[in-house]
Amino acid sequence: MPRKRSELEKAAGKLISAIQREWSDEAGLDCSAESEEVMHRSHDLLQAAKGGSFDSAVLGGSSIAQFLGDRWVEQHPHVISAIKELQRHIQIGRLS
Template sequence: MAREKSISEKAAGKLILAIQKEWDEEIGTIQADYSEDVLGMAHELLQARNAKGMKELLKNRTIDEFLGEFWVRRHPTIRIEIQCLERAIKQEYA
């Protein structure tokens, strides 16, 4: 029987998809390597599986700080997914 994904796990998955889209658009450019690194960090959040694990991984940093504030500013289309993940973590961790 498959286990139920946590709210934060689902939100992290959506964040990964948004970052993947940005990375796909950058393939062949100098920015693609940095976006690939950010994609890897988002996968780390997903692998944490729940809000408690994600908070431990973040170590009192915001998701923007964890992924890299400069990268996040350059990719405003992922803002909504970051906000959704932040809300999911707060909701689940409360």
């Protein structure tokens, strides 16, 4: 029986999906390498979310946008709602 993913993990997964869409749209372009690196960083966020709590050490005091790359996020506004959703679930976890 597969384990149930937490809301935090689901939010991290949605961020990965949003980033993958951006990366896919850029396939074959010079900028796709940067998007691929951002996608790898987003997987680090998913790993931090495993188990239903977020290890804030992965961010090192940065925001999610800073961790992914502020400039990249600004150039890819379609991911902002997923970032906000993940941030909301991180905050909920800290308050619990």
